[in-house]
Amino acid sequence: MSNGPTIGQDVVMTDGGLPSDGAGKNLKRKFNSNNPPGKGPPPKKLDLKPPPPPPPPVSGVGVMDVGQGSCILAYDQAGNPLFYYDMGYPLVFYRSSAPPTLRRGLGNYLGPCLFQNPRIYLSHWDYDHYRLAYTAHLEAAHHGVDVVDLHWIFPVQNVGPVAGNFRALFTNAHPLVAATQDWVDGHGNIICTILQCVGGDINNSGLAMVIPTRLPSADLADHLLVFTGDASFGNVPLTAPMLTNTTGITAVHHGADTHGAAANLPNPPVPYNVTGRIAYSYGVNPVTNRHPYGHPRMAAILGYTLAGWTMRACTAESGFYANDGLRGNIRMALFIAFQCPPNSCAFQAFPPAKRLD
């Protein structure tokens, strides 16, 4: 073992001198930042791979548990809310299916996430697809504060006096009059694409939503989430890439089987074993276990399953008609922490079992 000093100890230099001529020249050659070409071995060719593509603007979405209704919130790569696709709440007759944190007057109301004023796209003018925003407005008015003047994009449809009262509240609301519209970020990346549905009734003549994101989240390739609200896929003018590159959907109309709801579905891509991810958003009365409107229908579930949409989660329970109260929000795509302040909204908790990533 050496008796010399070690790192961290005081040392004393006791001898020295120039290196041998060969060693000195060699060192100079090796430690020169401007080695002339042709001297020394040729530089190794670097095996440069192209950098991975930048992630899409949307990291993932939450299919929120609002009871018998529909509410989807998309987040950016930092976990900030970007936009809603629907902001629904149960009709008053089915409000017991809503979680307590969304029910005004129950004492633990938190309400929807309005952090950074997310934009709202409305699929169609059905109470259970827009009412949560009105509920938030009522709660704000009750406390004497101004409601955020949310930026709405909505379909042009006939509405009744209840929806008319809601519509009259918002000044920053704009109808979609084109067949399709992209929302693009400052770098030219598509945040989402809105498609005008082509059916005849209210459910099938609204707006569908297409979101580029990474699902499966471990994959570097972008795929698409396609949400249609209550519109059957046959009434959504999906392009060929949308039909072949979609890895995540929501069950049409809360799992209904009317108007061909579970037909004309996009095909989950082959590289993923033709296995797609599907979220079912519906409500259950926690006392009677009654499913409003009989959603979801077994015939529809069979249709999705046969088409390959087999990785699934339900907002209201652990499985179809389990009636076990294991409810919660469903996270699709990347699972990251949210940036909204703690306890500022009802949407911050996602049960671990409700992940479709």
Next chain:
Amino acid sequence: MAGQAIPDSFMKAFASVSNQGDRFNVRISEDGWYYAFLSKLDPHYAGNDGKGEQDGLTVTFEIAPQAYMDNAVLRSDSPMRSYPRNMPASLLHFEKVLESDLRRLLKLTESDLLAEGEWYLVHLESPPAKGIDAVMVDPDLD
């Protein structure tokens, strides 16, 4: 620019004219007639397992008193540029109703006349009047 305060008597006259509309601005119709917008029309199924057969319809109308709608909305010939605020709107809900009963009551002779997005005129009375049982609620209730 010179100005002059509006005399109180004029202000009172304007307010008086304006207030004449207040009697229409209530949810309950004096004569029981309402305009009804068919907002939701869904199948009702037997059982609670997702497999039962359809045994009726679940129907929700958005309603407002006929007198209000006639005076505040329909009387003007000009197109409505924005929705009136705070319309006296309510929800009329049938948890389960037979389609044939609803058609008969609404005097609908063609099948496609019962559809979401259509307007109807309905008359409501308190029980035990003869008709189809429903429930009428304040949509802001929670």
